[in-house]
Amino acid sequence: MSMAGIFKPYLMKIEHIxxxxxxxxTMRLAFADEQEGRNFAFRTGQFGEYSVFGEGECTFCIASxxxxxxxxxxxxxxxxxxxxxxxxxxxxxxxxxRGPYGNIFPIHEWEKKNLLFIAGGIALPPxxxxxxxxxxxxxxxxxxxxVYGARTVADLVYKRxxxxxxGRADVKVITTVDPGGETEDWKGEIGFVPTVLDKAAPxxxxxxxxxxxxxxxxxxxxxxxxxxxxxxKPEAIFTTLENRMKCGVGKCGRCNVGKYFVCKDGxxxxxxxxxxxxxxx
Amino acid sequence: xxxxxxxxxxxxxxxxxxxxxxxxxxxxxPKKNNDTIDFxxxxxxxxxxxxxxxxxxxxxxxxxxxxxELFSFTSRDGRVVIRERDRNALPATVLFGVRxxxxxxxxxxxxxxxxxxxxxxFSARMEKMTVIAVSCARADAxxxxxxxxxxxxxxxxxxxxxxxxxxxxxxxxxVSEKGLMAVGETSGLRPCPANVNKEAHLAKLEPAFxxxxxxxxxxxxxxxxxxxxxQSLRCLGCGACAYVCPTCACFDIQDEGGGSGxxxxxxxxxxxxxxxxxxxxxxxxxxxxxxxxxxxxxxxAYMPERQQVLGCVGCGRCSRACPVDMNILEHVRSxxxxxx
Numbered sequence: 001m002s003m004a005g006i007f008k009p010y011l012m013k014i015e016h017i018x019x020x021x022x023x024x025x026t027m028r029l030a031f032a033d034e035q036e037g038r039n040f041a042f043r044t045g046q047f048g049e050y051s052v053f054g055e056g057e058c059t060f061c062i063a064s065x066x067x068x069x070x071x072x073x074x075x076x077x078x079x080x081x082x083x084x085x086x087x088x089x090x091x092x093x094x095x096x097x098r099g100p101y102g103n104i105f106p107i108h109e110w111e112k113k114n115l116l117f118i119a120g121g122i123a124l125p126p127x128x129x130x131x132x133x134x135x136x137x138x139x140x141x142x143x144x145x146x147v148y149g150a151r152t153v154a155d156l157v158y159k160r161x162x163x164x165x166x167g168r169a170d171v172k173v174i175t176t177v178d179p180g181g182e183t184e185d186w187k188g189e190i191g192f193v194p195t196v197l198d199k200a201a202p203x204x205x206x207x208x209x210x211x212x213x214x215x216x217x218x219x220x221x222x223x224x225x226x227x228x229x230x231x232x233k234p235e236a237i238f239t240t241l242e243n244r245m246k247c248g249v250g251k252c253g254r255c256n257v258g259k260y261f262v263c264k265d266g267x268x269x270x271x272x273x274x275x276x277x278x279x280x281x
Numbered sequence: 282x283x284x285x286x287x288x289x290x291x292x293x294x295x296x297x298x299x300x301x302x303x304x305x306x307x308x309x310x311p312k313k314n315n316d317t318i319d320f321x322x323x324x325x326x327x328x329x330x331x332x333x334x335x336x337x338x339x340x341x342x343x344x345x346x347x348x349x350e351l352f353s354f355t356s357r358d359g360r361v362v363i364r365e366r367d368r369n370a371l372p373a374t375v376l377f378g379v380r381x382x383x384x385x386x387x388x389x390x391x392x393x394x395x396x397x398x399x400x401x402x403f404s405a406r407m408e409k410m411t412v413i414a415v416s417c418a419r420a421d422a423x424x425x426x427x428x429x430x431x432x433x434x435x436x437x438x439x440x441x442x443x444x445x446x447x448x449x450x451x452x453x454x455x456v457s458e459k460g461l462m463a464v465g466e467t468s469g470l471r472p473c474p475a476n477v478n479k480e481a482h483l484a485k486l487e488p489a490f491x492x493x494x495x496x497x498x499x500x501x502x503x504x505x506x507x508x509x510x511x512q513s514l515r516c517l518g519c520g521a522c523a524y525v526c527p528t529c530a531c532f533d534i535q536d537e538g539g540g541s542g543x544x545x546x547x548x549x550x551x552x553x554x555x556x557x558x559x560x561x562x563x564x565x566x567x568x569x570x571x572x573x574x575x576x577x578x579x580x581x582a583y584m585p586e587r588q589q590v591l592g593c594v595g596c597g598r599c600s601r602a603c604p605v606d607m608n609i610l611e612h613v614r615s616x617x618x619x620x621x
Contacts, residue, residue: 004365006398007351007534007544011361051544053356056536079560094361217563243565244557246534246549249398253531253551256575257565259583264397278503280557280565280575 006249009051009096010036014089015071020157024122025087026063026075032094041100042066044107044133045126045240045268048099049248050074050086058082059245061267062100063125065132072097075125075157101248102267105130105212105238107137114143114205118223120193120215121150124157126240126267127214131165138170145172145204149193149219152181174200194222198229206230212238217281224271234272241266241281257281284436284456286473291449293469295326300465301375309343310377311336320376329378331445334421339527339598340383343376344406345390349546351402356540368405375463377413382426382596384414384438386527392588393530411459416444420484423597425610429492431594433484444479452477489610492591494617496582502619503578506570512612513573515605516552522599522609523550528580528592531556551575581613 012029020026031037043066051057058080064073078087086095107130115134119127134141146165150156156175166173176189176196189196193215197204211232213223220239227237243255243262255262258278269277301308302324310329312321318330319338353364387407394403417424417433426432436442440460443451452473455461464470502508523529533549536542549556552572558564566572580592593609600608 005351005401007546008363008365011363051536053354053361053544054536054539054542057534057544083560093359094356096361096363216561242559244559246532250396251393251398251400251530252533252549253579254549254556256551256579256583258578259586280571 007098007247009049009098010040012072012095012097014091014093014095017089017091020075020159021155023078023087024075024157025078026073026125026158027086028064028071028073029095029097030071037070042072043100043104044130045105046100046102047126047248047263047267048072048074048097048101049245050076050082051096051098052082052085052089053094053096055085056082057096057098057246058086059248061126061129061240063128065129065136067133067136075122075128077122098248101263103265105133105268107134110134110210111140112208113141114145114207114209115141116145116147116204116209116211118147118193118197118211118213118215120148120219121155122157123214123216123219123240123242124148127212128158128161130212135165135171142208143172143205144170145174147174147176147193147197147200149176149178149189149191149196150181151178153177153183153186155181172203192222193219194226197223198226201226201230204230206232210236210238214240227271234275235270237271238268239271239274240268243281284454285461286477287453287455287464287470288446288473288477289443289451289453289470291326291451293467294451296467296469297464298324298326300467301463304373306373306375308375308377309340311379320379323377331378331415334417334419334424335380335596335598335601337598337602338525339386339596340376340379341386341390341527341530343374343410344387344403345394345530345548347548349402350543351534351546353538353543354541366402368401371402371405371409374406374410375413376410379412379414379439380417380596381414381433381435381437381439381442382424382431382594383527384412384442385426385431385435385594386596387412387438389528389584389588389590389592389594390530392584392590396588411440411463412438413441413443413460413463414439416442416479416482417484418445418482420486421597423600423608423610424484424486424595425489425597426595427486428488428490428610428613429591429593429595433486434479434482444482446477446479446482452479452482490614490617495613496585498616498619499578499582502616503574508619509570509574512615513570515607516569516573517605518552518554518569518572519604520550520552521602521604522576522607523552524548525598525602527594527596527598551579577612577616 011032016028018026047061049057246252250261250264394400440457584592
């Protein structure tokens, strides 16, 4: 029996690090074993367990799209033991990665529809994967709108990409910061995401549109009613749940929401599914 | 395979013990250690304690150790080498003297560890283990196996079941190929005469609740916050119930040893407040009543629905171990009797 155990991670070489905010970093990771890299495949919405050997594992989405092969990217905030240690690493160093885990954003079912992406704070990374995925297949989708907010201008992640998306004629981007979070030269909106969404609504198609919402629980809570008011059906509203996880493979018991495993049945759920689940997320 | 019934005496059992020893098979059995009786390595039958109703700890450590190395690693100058456990080095084991409830619990553990992404470390341990259970001649007030589909003489999960039919004399029911292998060529096993009445030697235990009523009652009560608050008022969240439970399998993964260390899997419990706590401070189950509800829902509703197996075998250990005397039998009974 020489089979690899389910908890054995791939070894990943840190290729490149971007400082998104003072405490948020994006890392590009390449497979140390090129053959493993060639065999690796994932789909947008999936996540993994990233590890610093000797410190432990933590859970993030894969923030790069599956259309860009040969590497994966993750974006994380320096918070606890593992992320603090991860944040101290340099390009060339090796970390572990297990995955891909979980279900996907069903982007093939969204073809020929309008897409509305709504994200808050550090929840843009899971959406970045799906945004790039659909932009790389741009002709399959109709209008694409991105609404993104953070507490302050300094907290906005992927600033370069936000500028790039905003510069495209085929994407509409609305960025906002919480009142008081603006700078003197801030040209975006000022206000909470649900309010800004409501205000922008007349310009956003709600027929034949799929909404994807990722953000802190309070943002999600106040965004769903706005979408519902705009005529979105619960089946057309997608989100990702962020329950704490350890194993990623439906065993450790940590991410259970009712009978569901966020790591197996999620992390992507529709509002219609959430309505049938206990509010343990 | 069809169950094969034999009579076996203590001296033949002794012979089996030495046979297993000579094959290099380790034997885990209930052993008295000061005031407690728990599963430990033994070499002779004389060391085994079979008079107790139940050991304090369950037998799950045999396949799901309290702390288990998943792999080890060395990290030096940016280079990492991972060394996996040698599955062949895992010990062949005879688990002797478990109660039928503990044997039945392996089905629940198997469901958790082998669904979807099978955990080969667990499976390797399971494959290399032979379960020899001993029927219960006595039950105590905490036992309720008959309420959850088991019984004092049930064979589910065992490779062989022994029932003491007289002083030093056992009815041996060999129920699997592994059981047959464990007996091997041992001489002295006699065919079981037709007049041996197994039932007469078993504990009598009436079911305390109707198990088909539990899941529907739980679904009905789920949103009744007052009910769960009252159910869990005494709960300290200490996790003792989960640690002694033969089916509880929630775990944590931690690294130890710095750059040249091990990645470890350690027991955990849904009763702990930290279990679900997010890094942000948000907690999906912030209060103990929700955690107690999760424990019962998981065992009696979610596992039966998702994995077609109850997460409770009625061993009663959680109630015996609870420092504030919460009794799961009473709790489940009150759930089935709660007015809609």
